[in-house]
Amino acid sequence: MVGLGAMPGYGIQSMLKEGHKHLSGLDEAVLKNIEACRELSAITRTSLGPNGMNKMVINHLDKLFITNDAATIVNELEVQHPAAKLLVLAARAQQAEIGDGANLTISFAGELLEKAEELIRMGLHPSEIIIGYNKAIIKVLEVLEDLVEKGSENMDVRNKEEVVLRMKSAVASKQFGQEDVLCSLVADACMQVCPKNPANFNVDNVRVAKLVGGGLHNSSVVRGMVLKNDAVGSIKKVEKAKVAVFAGGVDTAATETKGTVLIHSAEQLENYAKTEEAKVEELIKAVADSGAKVIVSGAAVGDMALHFCERYKLMVLKISSKFELRRFCRTTGAIALLKLSQPNADELGYADSVSVEEIGGARVTVVRNEEGGNSVATVLLRGSTDSILDDLERAVDDGVNTYKSMCRDSRIIPGAAATEIELAKRLKEFSLKETGLDQYAISKFAESFELVPRTLSENAGLGAMEIISSLYAEHAGGNARVGIDLEEGACKDVSITKIWDLYVTKSFALKYAADAVCTVLRVDQIIMAKPAGGPRPPQQGAMDED
Amino acid sequence: MSLRVLNPNAEVLNKSAALHMNINAAKGLQDVLRTNLGPKGTIKMLVGGAGDIKLTKDGNTLLKEMQIQNPTAIMIARTAVAQDDTSGDGTTSTVLFIGELMKQSERCIEEGTHPRFLVDGFEVAKRATLEFLEKFKTPVVMGDEPDREMLKMVARTTLRTKLYEGLADQLTDIVLNAVLCVRQKDEPIDLFMVEIMHMRHKFDVDTHLIEGLVLDHGSRHPDMKRRAENCYILTANVSLEYEKSEINAGFFYSNAEQREKMVSAERRQVDERVKKIIELKNKVCSGTDKNFVVINQKGIDPPSLDLLARAGIIALRRAKRRNMERLVLACGGEAINSVDDLTEDCLGWAGLVYEHVLGEEKYTFVENVKNPHSCTILIKGPNDHTIAQIKDAVRDGLRSVKNTVEDEAVVLGAGAFEMAAKKHLMDNVKKTVKGRAQLGVAAFADALLVIPKTLAENSGLDTQDVIVALENEHDRGLVVGLNHHSGEPVDPQMEGIFDNYSVKRQIINSGPIIASQLLLVDEVIRAGRNMRKPT
16 A cells, blocks of 8 residues: 555556556567567477477476477466567467467567567667568568469369378478378378368367377378277177267166155065166167167166167267267267167168277277268377377377368468578568668568578578578579478478478468567556466366257 | 544645645656557556456556556546546546646646635636537537448547557448447437457457347257358247256156156156247248247257257357347347247348357357348457457447437547647636636646647657647647647648547546646545554
8 A cells, every 4th residue: 555654656656556567668668578579489499390399398287298389388388478478379379270380470470579679779669660560561471472382272182192292391390200101191081071162171070099009100090980998888899880879878767856766565666677677678679679789878878778788789889078979970970869769760870880999008999980971080199108199199280280271271382491581582672662760670570581491400400591591592593482401401492392381371370470579569568467366266167068 | 733633543644745646646647648648659568467468558448457556546547437438538638638737737836826726717717618619519410321431530530549550440440330230210329239249360350340140159059050041030038948846846656657757748848838939930931941040048958959950940048138139139020038929020030140160169140130230340359468459449439439429529639629729718718817717727728738749749759849830820720630640730620530529528527627626635634444554
């Protein structure tokens, strides 16, 4: 509380609650913000590109992550600084929208801010830098459109070669050296589940099952699903089977209101048990009569029901996750019934084979569906440790997301820093034509693009300056497709090395980065409340679903 | 001191100390908000206790989030918030104006004037300014068809002070169309009929207006259609789920067969209600390609959902109450409370209903409605703080359009009004006042200039230059405002810079009142048991 005995201080600090912090002005707010963002991007930068280094992150739950996926790194870092958080949010938006390119967003934003700091020290006002950066990003998007490889806007999303071509660089940046194996797996899985209208491709339909043991080369794609649990009964393998799905569990029916069994004599007790049995048998028999060989239950399976299932040679599976059950329905084409009753013919699904297999010590149920359905595919990943599997999964996710993006917009641009150098070159030319102070900002924006080739070559242990200068030389010669070949450490036309990036990934990443940077620069005052104490509020779970 | 005798624990500030505290607080608050004013104002970043980020340029939001402790500052902040409640805009201006009034008074008081004379002067000046405002305002005729251009200019002026230019211009059209959509002749505009929805998705410039509704939930059944065209909409408030009886009841049965019967009997009532809906659907839809959508305010349990899904009906449950009201306005039909006598007349109609899934969130769009009297502004942005920023701005934009329609007048902006009012006060009013109250009028007149001054300052211009240039133009009888790009005088009418009449009126009304109150304080006492922290 403000003491009244003495004259209360002047200015805002005295007006706020205790524990509040107030930062304002260039030195205190803007430059500090830039510094924080730079620190953040310095962390992710070394993970950029195929030769990027892995980070070991241990989060607040003591879970260990070994990854070079920027989205995961910044998520687990729990960044506190408000300005750096803006970059994290930008990266998160990129991850949610495209599923790849989060590292580019953060690194590029960091670089832009670093250049902005130089400009501020030169004496430019942040608002002038913002105007310049805005002009630059508009120009960049124009040029980017221009760089799109001719003829790439039409692609056949079912042609594996074309898919792999576009997916390779995204996967290679996560798992360098294994991209060929992974790409082919991911492409197979994606193409299988791709609906008639590719724009409706749903990422959720490609599942990943991780099983410890073996190696990447043992990985495979299953047309159908892999459930990580055993069958309930003793029947472990069924082929060419009709499937009945019951969402409400396989057991005797119960009333919503509490029911009481009214029994007057021992005879009745005996009879009751009998009628109960008869009822269950009737139901199970009805299911068996309908032709189903597999019963899938969304909830508990009663002992008595199980007994009759065994008797009628029905395989019983239990899937307790609602979403998993829904996916199962999609795989087999079954319609989930709420109550245990005789299913109609059109409510039954079909699976080529349902079998319990033992892979690497774990029992899994593999549901295969080669012909019909084809709406869910599973990539079965094998690897020696959990963290390797997790990292492989992230690479697969990136690949799948890339597939989704290419289904919507298949345009590609040269990868391996070729695009960046070309953008830098053209933007620099553009900046010279601008009058006014924003030309400095635009030319700095252009310079920021050098970050990508520099980082790529630094991470690969190559001489960055040489490579950048020779890249510029090649591009000045008019070939806009020259990029770095990291294996040989030389400049090469990307049409030979076959490194292409998706246009959407790049344009969104650049735009999110520029947006975040402008927001950081626009802030000139920060008012921070006292950090709330006490334990964190529990995370809000998902809404009720049924 | 006498108070000390009465209560030794009380704290007291008197005479000039009290006055200075008030003046300092007002000036301090003014300093905080100063950089916010106008299109070139800067953004403040507020970090909450939980580390959440809020970016704002809106004076009102800032005052609300800042958690001010100083009692004087709280008083001023409350006035500003009241300003926002009545007119939706002008919070920053109010705070600046009060601060400036206090600053000008400080000068006079130091020269020996008693605050009472200043206050008298303020009162005279306030009345004169309000009269002047009546003459100065530009009337806008609101007939059947409002003047779109004028409304657009007002909305743009407001929005540009909240967001950056490109986005503001885009939102201008959205806001304007939204208000015109819900406007019904001879009825006050109900802004609640404009639903503001947000999606964390894409970029801020993807924000757009939907003539229809967006509900923030989807159907709950996997087999329901995701997209349907030509839909009948049934807006209902009927429970379609089994409800337990109030009394503690139980079933008694002695064999499984009986129990089965109980199970089905228990559901019969609900099933019957569902059947009635299905019957209606079959009646109106069979043989055509039309679809049927049920939007229910109460719940629909899984078995009922299942029945509806099988009948090809899309069903949404637990819609918000206000959405029910809007649905009826947007799609027509009426909201039903019982399924007993359903007829086709109860149904609304929409050309397109579809579901959009974003991560884990589902949204249902009801579009292409026949005769919309309700619409939705769908705000998009890559992150929460962008969305919050747009949301606040949209709210203010809507209010400004509404105000204009209701005031039937606007005021020239860009500082033009303030300059003209000052001239009027100095040239005409000051002479009519006798005695030292003249000083109060003069202080009031000078304080008005804070708006153009701050505008100039925020644009990086030289304040003195700008004010002199503007004054020269006004002396020549021209009404000009400030061009914040060049610093040259400019005719606001040509540039399309118009402020709300009610906003200006409120500022001039409330500013001097609070300033007068603060000036007339000569003792600040803090006493009472709970006022002090235990030491």
